[in-house]
Amino acid sequence: MFEAGIATSRRSFLKVTALAGGGLTLAASFPMAARAVAGEAAATAELNAFVTINPDNTITIVGKNPEIGQGIKTMLPMLIAEELDADWDQVRIVQGxxxxxxxxxxxxxxxxxxxxxxxxxxQTGAAARAMLLAAAAQRWGVPAGELSTEPSVVVHASSGRRATYGELASDAAHVAVPDPASIQLKDGADFRIIGRAIGGIDSPKIVRGEGIFGVDTQLPGMVYAAYERSRVFGARLVSADIEAAKAAPGVINAFTVEGNGNAAELVDGVAIIASNWWLANKARERLNPQWDTGEWAGHSSAKYDADARALMAAGQPQEEFASKGDVDAALASATQVIEGEYSYPFLAHVAMEPMNCTALMREDGVMEMWAPTQIPQGGQASVAAYLGVPQDKVLVHITRMGGGFGRRLNNDYMMQVAAIARRMPGTPVQLIWSREDDVRTDYYRPAGWHKLRAGLDADGKIIGIEDHFVTFDINGGAFNPAAMPADEFPARYVSNVRYAQTKMRTAVPMGALRAPTSNAVAFVFQSFLDEVAHASGRDLPTLLLDIVEGAEPEPSTMGFTGPSAGFDPRRLRAVTRKVMEMANWGQPVAEGRALGFGYYYSHQGYFAEVVEASLTDRNQVAVHNVWCAGDVGAHIINPHGAMNQVEGSIIDGIGQALQLAVEIEGGAAKQSNFNNYQLPRMPMTPVIHAEFVLSDNSPTGLGEPALPPVIPALTNALFALTGKRVRNLPIDTSLFT
Amino acid sequence: MAYTVTINGETREIDAPEDMPLLWVLRQELGMVGTKFGCGIGMCGACTVHVDGQATRSCSLPIGSVGDRQITTIEHLSQSPVGQALQQAWLDEDVMQCGYCQSGQLMSATALLNRNPNPSETEINSAMQGNICRCACYTRISRAIAQVAAEGTANV
Known part of the structure; x- marks a missing residue:
């Protein structure tokens, strides 16, 4: 049974309270499996409240997670509503x-x-339904086992009696709370809501232009802030002409803010507060800030690249992080040794809604915040620590976000506005970053370099593989986006492996970008394996199928248990074969075009993708078609949101491959806005043919895993087209001339 | 400086420096936050409004140069048959992910269909390429525009 997935070890308990209006609030608590993400240790819950059934038969469901466009505010309540057997049209969703x-x-x-x-x-929904059944059973004097539900109605079929959830709510509030683990969840075949394509819950408001994003927050008496910080990373503020800024039109106040010593939270800067953000931002021109940049102004992408190439040439990695067998002996005995150096640049996130946050230092000592953040509890903790107050003195309202992509896993803007608002008690302050602030002071996808070698025997089998990975020391953090997995494919299936790394020093801030690590390493390994495949007279999908031939599922390296956890080569095979069939892999393609294949497993999702590309007469890459087969388990909970994530991920990856890079010059980011950091636009959109391969596994997420394989699929297509191997991103088309 | 401008058919009195972009007048002087800030340099289209029916980047239009031209924003879009049809098509296609750029997308799409009721795919691409969607919902945006064009709302 696929329900025996990662959640079975979780105990849950429930509590009800009667609402003043006669309704029922169901609260559930889930001591979730601990899972550290981006430095945040998962919290242990004590009491949750998700479901409120109102006397008018409407149902209010809390969406607990931050909505960044991934559709979670619609999707998590669908899960509750399914087992509650709610009438979806009567469901109202509120953000917790x-x-x-x-x-x-x-x-x-x-x-x-x-x-x-x-x-x-x-389970939360199922427990609420059980309580409604118990209330009806009491009222009608019949066994609960004789009752069934239709959407938002309890039915006693043999007597023809019916009662709406709203009619039963106040009785249900007095029913003993069931142990949710004891309640039978629905069989997948009976789902009425899961699997239905449901539009985004906030979409009607969005098309009307209602202000529902963080930056749309409006409070009486609110003022606006801009924050000037050094463009050179790691710099300290020496001086700034505060008085000149204060004299600018519309400026209410200006002051310096001292960093807290943690570049992931708060760096030195100058806050300017005005009646209109445009005026605050304009007044920055008068500041003439002086910064102590120390050694960092000498750093550049060119320096990092030269240093990394020298380190790879020297071949003395700092540390091995995966080792088995005897790689040197294997490579020495190999019939063929394939070698390749790969690199990829820093990338920015550029969510469409620039970083912002609104804060009010209330008279009761509570810092109230309206925060577009992917990790609100982390922001709450950081702000509380900074202010020296308990966490319950920081109230964080989670707003809808205009994109996240991992950028909002760092809460520096929350810290900045808290530092400003604490100086202006009683006045709501909205901090907004310019797009230049956003591009220049990101937590970038780390750049990286890999020198790979693989030895093949006479049959083309990989008998040894090594990687010297040159990366950066990012100074701590539970989640390190500049690291790669020790079991990076195909390590499990090769007898002699050595993955080693060397870390370079930098002050460039780094963080998670959608499919962190995978978005870079997929390109490196799937391109290199394409080289191996060509060298051994096969194509890449055939090589992958050969590598995992006869292999059985492996346990998870991430603490997940159950059939959906770990690595399952059967799922690799299924998506690979599926996409080969979808794309007519191996058949002739249109004149001047070629196909490339890429596969990747990340975030528990298995994706195989085929790109059809050509070169224009101006030597530009054109992507015509992308075929995608993905396996994320037994159910696609909301097909609308799911397919949207897949399509977006594919275009995102193509943009990264073709035209995105942040270059460091003089210790600062050279790129600044959409004129020099050029996101994909409508004309370059390929036709995307995506299908899900359903498998007997608990469902897993879709925000990320469709992205990584499209990059090597594109570069492998360009190899098939031109015979030129792309080893550095973004793709330099002069390679093809 | 004091200005009198017409926004969504209403006369509004504004006191702002002449070089303040219309975007910031709308959002923070008038509290009309449907029009979005994306880049400030006219490169992303999130701030698109109509000026005398033309799709215009409000982040790059100083309030002092608006004059007596008619400004229309997303808040007023449903007053036009084409705008209303596009809003519905956006929901039917479930176009959006984060949704932040979509008011600008809708304003550009409406201006397109108002001047060209039956655009080809190339014409849609051309008219919409100034609007970035970071979530890359381009296929759906294009399909929604084509759907409204096929219904012929813009020809009525």
Missing amino acids: DSNAAKYGPQLAGGSFATPMNWIPMR
Whole structure:
């Protein structure tokens, strides 16, 4: 049974309270499996409240997780409503505030929401339904076992009696709370809501232009702030002409803010507060800030690249992080040794809604915040520590976000506005970053370099593989986006492996970008394996199928248990074969075009993709078609949101491959806005043919895993087209001339 | 400086420096936050409004140069048959992920269909390429526009 997934070890308990209006509030608590993400230890919950049934038969369901466009505010309530057997048209969804004790983990990251909540959210709905059945059984004097439900109605079929959930709610509030683990969840075949394509719950408001994003927050008497900080990373503020800024039109106040010593939270800067953000931002021109940049102004992408190439040439890695067998002997005995150096650049996130946050230092000592953040509980904790107050003195309202992509896993803007608002008690302050602030002061996808060698025997089998990975020391943090997995494919299936790394020093801030690590390493390894495949007279999908031939499922390296956890080569095979069939792999393609294949397993999702590309007469890459087969388990909870994530991920990856890079010059980011950091636009959109391969596994997330394989699929297509191997991103088309 | 401008058919009195972009007048002087800030340099289209029916980047239009031209924003879009049809098509296609750029997308799409009721795919691409969708919902945006064009709402 696929329900025996990651959630079975979680105990849950429930509590009800009668509402003043006669309704029922169901609260559930989930001591979630601990899972550290981006430095945040998962919280242990004590009491949660998700379901309120109102006397008018409407149902209010709390969406607990931050909505960044991944559709979670619609999807998690679908899980509750399914087992509650709610009439979806009568469901109202509200966003929960940041509250670990009440809601458990609230996080938009790692594609974790689906696997973490698949069972607990359904149990919450199922327990509420059981209480409504018990209330009806009492009222009618019949056994609960004779009752059934239709959407939002309890039915006693033999007597023809019916009662709506609203009619039963106040009685149900007095029913003993069932142990949710004891309640039978629905069989998948009986789902009425899971599997239905349901539009985004906030979409009607969005098309009307209603202000529902963080930056749309409006409070009486609110003022606006801009924050000037050094463009050179790691710099300290020496001086700034505060008085000149204060004299600018519309400026209310200006002052310096001292960093807290943690570049992931608060760096030195100058706050300018005005009646209109445009005026505050304009006044920055008068500041003439002086910064102590120390050694860091000498750092550049060119330096990092030269240093990394020299380190790879020297071949003395600092540390081995995966080692088995005898790689040197294997390579020495190999019939063929394939070698390749790969690199990829820093990338920015550029969510469409620039970083912002609104804060009010209230007279009762509470810092009230309206925060577009992917990790609100982390922001709450950071701000509380900074202010030196208990966490319950920081109230965080989670707003809808105009994109996240991992950028909002760092809460530096929350810290900045808290530092400003504490100086202006009683006045709401909205901090907004310019797009230049956003591009220049990101937590970038780390750049990286890999020198790979693989030895093949006479049959083309890989008998040894090594990687010297040159990366950066990012100074701590539970989640390190500049690391790669020790079991990076195909390590499990090769007898002699050595993965080693060397870390370079930098002050460039780094963080998680959608499919962190995978978005870079997939390109490196799937391109290199394409080289291996060509060298051994096969194509890449055939090589992958050969590598895992006869292999059985492996346990998880991430603490997940159950059939959906770990690595399952059967799922690799299924998506690979599926996409080969979809793309007519191996058949002739249109003149001047070629196909490339890429596969990757990340965030518990298995994706195989085929790209059809050509070169224009101006030597530009054109992507015509992308075929995608993905396996994320037994159910696609909301096909609308799911397919949207797949399509977006594919285009995102193509943009990264073709035209995105942040270059460091003089210790600062050279790129600044959409004129020099050029996101994909409509004309370059390929036709995307995506299908899900359903498998007998608990559902997992879709925010990320469709992205990584499209990059090597594109570069492998360009190899098939031109015979030129792309080893550095973004793709330099002069390679093809 | 004091200005009198017409926004969504209403006369509004504004006191702002002449070089303040219309975007910031709308959002923070008038509290009309449907029009979005994306880049500030006219490169992303999130701030698109109509000026005398033309799709215009409000982040790059100083309030002092608006004059007596008619400004229309997303808040007023449903007053036009084409705008209303596009809003519905956006929901039917479930176009959006984060949704932040969509008011600008809708304003550009409406201006397109108002001047060209039956655009080809190339014409849609051309008219919409100034609007970035970071979530890359381009396939759906294009399909929603084509759907409204096929219904012929813009020809009525």
